[in-house]
Amino acid sequence: MKNGNGKNRREFLKECALGVLVAGTARFSFADANVNRVNAVGAKSKVVIARDPSLYGASATPDPARVRKLLDQAIQNFAESSDPITPWKKLVHPGEVVGLKVNTIAGPGLSTHVVLVEAICERLKQAGVKPSNIVVWDRTNEELERAGFTLSHDPNRVRILGTDSKDVGYDENVLMFGSAKSRLSNLLTRVCDCMINVPILKHHGGAGVTLAMKNMYGVNDNPNKLHANNCCPGVADLNMLPPIRNKFRFVVADAMTGCFEGGPRFAPQYAWRYNGIMVASDPVAIDFTGWQIIERKRAERGLKSLSQVGIPPKYIAVAADAQHRLGTDDPNRIALVEV
Numbered sequence: 001m002k003n004g005n006g007k008n009r010r011e012f013l014k015e016c017a018l019g020v021l022v023a024g025t026a027r028f029s030f031a032d033a034n035v036n037r038v039n040a041v042g043a044k045s046k047v048v049i050a051r052d053p054s055l056y057g058a059s060a061t062p063d064p065a066r067v068r069k070l071l072d073q074a075i076q077n078f079a080e081s082s083d084p085i086t087p088w089k090k091l092v093h094p095g096e097v098v099g100l101k102v103n104t105i106a107g108p109g110l111s112t113h114v115v116l117v118e119a120i121c122e123r124l125k126q127a128g129v130k131p132s133n134i135v136v137w138d139r140t141n142e143e144l145e146r147a148g149f150t151l152s153h154d155p156n157r158v159r160i161l162g163t164d165s166k167d168v169g170y171d172e173n174v175l176m177f178g179s180a181k182s183r184l185s186n187l188l189t190r191v192c193d194c195m196i197n198v199p200i201l202k203h204h205g206g207a208g209v210t211l212a213m214k215n216m217y218g219v220n221d222n223p224n225k226l227h228a229n230n231c232c233p234g235v236a237d238l239n240m241l242p243p244i245r246n247k248f249r250f251v252v253a254d255a256m257t258g259c260f261e262g263g264p265r266f267a268p269q270y271a272w273r274y275n276g277i278m279v280a281s282d283p284v285a286i287d288f289t290g291w292q293i294i295e296r297k298r299a300e301r302g303l304k305s306l307s308q309v310g311i312p313p314k315y316i317a318v319a320a321d322a323q324h325r326l327g328t329d330d331p332n333r334i335a336l337v338e339v
Contacts, residue, residue, distance in 0.1 A: 019103045044335040045282035045328050047289045050074035051338070055256060055275040061115070062256050067277075071252070074279045075123075077339050088127035091250055092194060098129055099192030099247075100136045103200045103215050103254075104147035110265035111147035112198050112254045120196065120252060121158050136160040137187045139218045160286070163187055170221040179228075180235035182220035184244070197283070201258035201274060203291050207231035208306040208313035210264055211290040212251045212283040213239050213326070229312055236319035239283065239326055243330040251286050253278040260297040272297060284319045285334045286328025291316065 028188050050073040055062050072084040079087035093099050100120060121134055132155055138144050141151055141162040141306040147333035152160045163169065163185040170183040170191065188195060199215035206227050207214055213235045217223035220241075226234030239245060255278050261270035274293070280286035295305055306312050328334060 021153035023153075043283035044333050045280065046078060046335045046337065047278065047280040047282070047285050048074050048078045048337045048339065049255070049276050049278050049289070050077065051274070051276040053275055056273060062113060064115045064119070067113070067115045067256075070277050071116065071119045071123070072232075073339050074252075074277045077337055078279050083332060084123065085126050088123045091196075092124065092127065092129055094128035094130070095133075096129070096193040097133045097135060098124060098249075099187060100134070100145075100198050101188075101195055101215060101219065102136060102138050102147075102149075102198045103210075103218065104138045104143040104149070105201075105218070105264055106200070106266040107143075107146050108148055109268060110200060110202060110257060110259055110263070110271060111143075112200060113256060114148045115246040116252070116254050116256070117149075117198060120198070128320045131158045132156050134158045135187060135192055137185070138162055140164045161187075172206060175241045175243070179234050180220075180226060180237035180241060182222055182225075182238065182241065184221070184241065185219050188219055189243045189246060192247065195247045196249055197251045197253075198250070199253050200275075201253055201255040201278070201293065203259050203261050203263035203270070203294055203306075204231075204311075204313075205263065206311065207235065207315060208311040209287065209291045209294055211253060211287045211314075211321060212280075213287055213315070216244055219244060230314055232315040233318045235315035236321075236324045236326065239319065240324055245326070248283065249281075251278070251280050251283055253280075253290065255290070255293075258294070258297075260294050260301065260304060282334075284316060284329050287313070287316050287319075288329040288331070289334065291338060 029129045050070045052066050052070050055066050057063055075087045076084055081087050102110040117136055124134055139162055144162055149160050168186050171186050174183055197212050197215055199211050202210055204210040217237050231238055255274045255276035257271055259271045276284055316329050319326040
């Protein structure tokens, strides 16, 4: 098989593996050596869940101060850091253009909260990243605005825009891996040096679960082509494309409000306040963890498991297999920390 640049499958896999190793050494070195997407022997992937039962209080929206505190708790526990800024300095570098890939397809009821993105941007700026080097983005301007984001193209401020913005669009190069044959957003391929994934914890009517890896369906030009067979191996294959795999840096998952049925759209009767933020450097481990959370909520509400209703998130195991090695779905190799 040839990819978009004419390389065969073996060369492509070698390039991906080398990219991960290089990125891992240049990225950050938290105490638990968590960057283990090459599945080092004995390594564990750390997933931190920080929760605050008073996050919303009596309001319909999360309290900004509590969101900032929750984010700091998650990051500091992940990095085993005594302060909230140092982890961000290890995660990104001042000269890099940092992309925040949010998820806004479901509108205001079930999209990445603006207040969480604002908290991340503030910490990035405090870590030395210029506002102009932060790009908040998703598929379309309309979806971003509907979710509560204010579009900004000002080169001196944090930019907030969709791939459908004027002069953005999709890269002309077609990249291939397995079932994935896509052009990716220029915001990822040409604008951003690295990506922080800011997805939502939710059910998906086709894939079973959508969290970190499925959020990349908002990066390519043809997500409709990758929904067959419970999005498997579509999700795993898409995440193998070098711009996604090599520029991915970290997941800060918005689990303040999640959904256990009816997703990916907002179905209020199936939404619940989990009051959490989840962080990880392993997208497979955090997706596996999110799957378990959703299954527990389904059982609590008397619903059948995702496997019983025919939509098991089987792409998670494929993403962890020897061909992909995007992370681990082995609970014995996931160090889950709840704070």
